[in-house]
Amino acid sequence: MYRIILILPTILLSLNAYSYPNFIGHGYNSCITCHYNPYGNGALNDYGRALSATAISDRWLHDSKKTEEEIAENSGFLYMKAFNSWVRPSVNYRGLSLKRNLGKDTSESEYIHMQADVNTVIRFQGTDKYIASISYGYAPTPRAQKDEDVGNYRSREHYVGIRPSNEFGIYLGMMDKVYGIRVPDHIAFSRSVTELAQNDQSHGVLIHLNKDKYEVGINGFLGSLYQSEDLRQKGVSTKLEYNLSNISKPGISFLKSSSDHVENTLFSIHGKFGFSKGSSALIEVGRKKQKIIASDKETESLFIFLQNHILLRRGTYFFMTGEYFQPNIQKESETFRFGPGLQYFLVQGLELRLDLYNTKSFSPEAATKDSWDFAGQIHLWF
Amino acid sequence: MVLKRIIIFTIIIFAQTLFANVISLDEIKSAKTLSQMLDIVDKMNKAPSKIDLDQEVNQIKSYFKLKFSLLLIKNRKIKLSENLFMTLRTIIEKSDDFDLIDEYDFDELTDIFEIEYDTWKKEKIDVNYFVSIAFYTWNYSLELTDSSGKEASLYAKERGPCIGGGLRYSNAIWGGETSLCYAYATSTIGEDSKSIKFNQNGVPVDALIWVSNLIWKPKDQVSLKFGLPVIYHEGDYTASTGGSIKDDNSFSFGYQVAGEWLYKNAGLEMSIGEFKSYPSSFWSFKLMYFFN
Numbered sequence: 077m078y079r080i081i082l083i084l085p086t087i088l089l090s091l092n093a094y095s096y097p098n099f100i101g102h103g104y105n106s107c108i109t110c111h112y113n114p115y116g117n118g119a120l121n122d123y124g125r126a127l128s129a130t131a132i133s134d135r136w137l138h139d140s141k142k143t144e145e146e147i148a149e150n151s152g153f154l155y156m157k158a159f160n161s162w163v164r165p166s167v168n169y170r171g172l173s174l175k176r177n178l179g180k181d182t183s184e185s186e187y188i189h190m191q192a193d194v195n196t197v198i199r200f201q202g203t204d205k206y207i208a209s210i211s212y213g214y215a216p217t218p219r220a221q222k223d224e225d226v227g228n229y230r231s232r233e234h235y236v237g238i239r240p241s242n243e244f245g246i247y248l249g250m251m252d253k254v255y256g257i258r259v260p261d262h263i264a265f266s267r268s269v270t271e272l273a274q275n276d277q278s279h280g281v282l283i284h285l286n287k288d289k290y291e292v293g294i295n296g297f298l299g300s301l302y303q304s305e306d307l308r309q310k311g312v313s314t315k316l317e318y319n320l321s322n323i324s325k326p327g328i329s330f331l332k333s334s335s336d337h338v339e340n341t342l343f344s345i346h347g348k349f350g351f352s353k354g355s356s357a358l359i360e361v362g363r364k365k366q367k368i369i370a371s372d373k374e375t376e377s378l379f380i381f382l383q384n385h386i387l388l389r390r391g392t393y394f395f396m397t398g399e400y401f402q403p404n405i406q407k408e409s410e411t412f413r414f415g416p417g418l419q420y421f422l423v424q425g426l427e428l429r430l431d432l433y434n435t436k437s438f439s440p441e442a443a444t445k446d447s448w449d450f451a452g453q454i455h456l457w458f
Numbered sequence: 459m460v461l462k463r464i465i466i467f468t469i470i471i472f473a474q475t476l477f478a479n480v481i482s483l484d485e486i487k488s489a490k491t492l493s494q495m496l497d498i499v500d501k502m503n504k505a506p507s508k509i510d511l512d513q514e515v516n517q518i519k520s521y522f523k524l525k526f527s528l529l530l531i532k533n534r535k536i537k538l539s540e541n542l543f544m545t546l547r548t549i550i551e552k553s554d555d556f557d558l559i560d561e562y563d564f565d566e567l568t569d570i571f572e573i574e575y576d577t578w579k580k581e582k583i584d585v586n587y588f589v590s591i592a593f594y595t596w597n598y599s600l601e602l603t604d605s606s607g608k609e610a611s612l613y614a615k616e617r618g619p620c621i622g623g624g625l626r627y628s629n630a631i632w633g634g635e636t637s638l639c640y641a642y643a644t645s646t647i648g649e650d651s652k653s654i655k656f657n658q659n660g661v662p663v664d665a666l667i668w669v670s671n672l673i674w675k676p677k678d679q680v681s682l683k684f685g686l687p688v689i690y691h692e693g694d695y696t697a698s699t700g701g702s703i704k705d706d707n708s709f710s711f712g713y714q715v716a717g718e719w720l721y722k723n724a725g726l727e728m729s730i731g732e733f734k735s736y737p738s739s740f741w742s743f744k745l746m747y748f749f750n
Contacts (some may be wrong), residue, residue: 110496347722349746351677351679351680351681351719351720351721352677352678352679353677354677355677355680355719355725357719378642380744382728384717384719384726384728386676386677386680386681386682386717386719387676387677387680388676389676394682394717395717396717396728396730398728398741398743408659412617413596414728414730414741415730416715416717416730434598434730434738434739434741436595436615436616436617436738438646438647440646440659440660441657441659442613442646442648442657443597443613443614443615443647443657444615445613445737445738446597446737446739447598448736449505
């Protein structure tokens with residue numbers, strides 16, 4: 077059974093247009109600086125677009141005479157200036173070239189269209205105070221359900237947001253749940269084990285408070301209303317983060333939810349830290365307690381996520397990811413995953429990313445061989 | 459009588475030493491050549507250490523001390539050192555309170571100082587010792603010979619802490635380091651072929667890991683490292699009755715790439731690499747503490 081649990085994250089391998097918490101290295105320690113959603117993911121706001129065009133992306137394709145202000149000005153939809161103040165359309169695509177089990181007879185390659193979304197943000201009154209965000213698009217069929225008709229076109233996000241001040245906001249609709257560090261690595265145990273991955277959005281309400289010294293979010297959710305009612309995970313999650321400085325932000329998260337079949341309780345501590353200008357370290361340590369209601373069987377698992385980025389030059393990051401997962405803390409079986417990667421923002425709207433994953437599983441009963449996987453990603457957003 | 463002469467002579471020598479280094483403003487202003495400036499800076503450095511910077515004349519002298527020092531550094535007549543850096547930095551900081559005419563432009567000198575300081579900092583070589591604790595994991599190959607003489611390969615997965623330390627030479631961009639650590643790991647061993655069934659868990663393994671790294675620092679606090687690790691490995695494996703296990707002790711070497719993130723005196727290193735003849739990769743997470 078534990079092997080299935082270990083393999084599951086790889087089966088579900090997919091990545092999404094999440095926020096980039098490593099940008100704390102640039103001094104951006106809150107997702108709301110760049111995203112409409114205060115915890116990242118989804119559409120970028122005007123500032124986020126300008127920032128991704130300038131501080132984040134290489135300027136190699138731009139004329140050397142072009143100023144940063146000019147680049148920022150043309151960072152809107154399809155590299156245009158914003159054509160009005162109340163609507164912000166965007167499109168988002170992610171494709172993944174995946175090669176599994178490198179060097180083995182069972183090695184296989186595939187290309188997955190992970191995401192192809194159109195998104196529109198309506199800015200009532202022409203500001204970010206009152207917004208509605210709607211996205212709709214393609215999502216691949218999960219490998220485990222490949223023979224089922226799961227519907228490849230869906231909305232992953234639709235919500236209205238009221239933000240009367242910079243410090244306070246309330247959001248209602250379908251969103252990602254608030255929990256831990258929202259990294260773009262969906263195969264990360266901290267995202268897959270916690271069931272906070274690509275297609276785990278939930279309908280609910282989010283209250284967000286962002287003060288100088290701390291940031292707190294409380295998210296009540298009813299599960300995805302697209303799911304059958306007995307499967308919906310209903311509950312509450314919260315995340316509290318403290319700003320030690322603009323490049324140092326530790327935090328804690330808690331989530332409790334249940335459906336007719338399963339009860340989940342999650343707790344984690346995390347830290348986001350900036351080094352020099354642009355480099356960063358992210359760490360999250362968490363536990364998940366899951367109870368199968370029918371059998372009254374409880375399992376407690378442990379995960380650790382560590383990812384460090386080094387800004388090599390503007391637009392280019394080298395990073396290393398190290399992960400640990402113990403599916404049942406009562407047992408000795410555990411999995412380590414480690415790998416270097418390279419991330420390149422050629423220009424605003426084009427990200428290329430290469431990852432190499434080395435997975436080692438330890439169990440008292442067997443010495444299984446390592447697996448090596450390679451992932452090459454292209455991310456387009458306009 | 460002799461004693462009196464000795465005392466007078468000593469007082470004269472002391473007075474000469476004390477006042478010989480007190481230099482007049484006119485003398486300072488008359489310095490035109492680098493050697494004259496060098497002489498003046500030298501005298502100023504030897505002058506009584508407590509100078510009242512509330513006095514305008516001393517503020518002007520400080521200006522010239524800074525100016526001449528920078529000129530001498532630029533022309534490679536003197537080298538910037540930690541002490542000289544502190545002295546000049548102090549003058550610059552105190553100059554904010556000076557009320558001198560525009561002729562004595564401290565801002566201009568501050569800019570030059572920062573450029574010289576950056577250059578010096580980049581070239582300056584630091585030598586640091588460090589202690590470290592790491593978590594290592596690697597895979598290992600063994601040969602089992604059973605009681606009937608039949609041979610089979612075994613596959614071991616090993617992991618554990620590694621405690622040690624090292625030495626680093628580096629400037630702001632490049633560097634090198636060497637480190638040694640002792641690992642006490644545990645191993646899980648299984649068969650590496652379908653011909654046998656084998657399982658052992660919790661086997662103690664000792665290892666010494668010596669790594670030499672070339673360091674590149676794209677930024678102050680982060681480094682990329684490329685290194686050559688050498689490992690001595692010793693495992694306490696036991697074969698089933700009548701059999702034996704080969705290759706439990708070995709030397710090996712390999713290569714690694716690592717990233718390091720430094721906060722004050724503490725560092726975190728993540729590395730991945732390969733040892734020759736070991737199946738698959740090794741990797742490590744290392745916490746380091748640097749002594750200044």
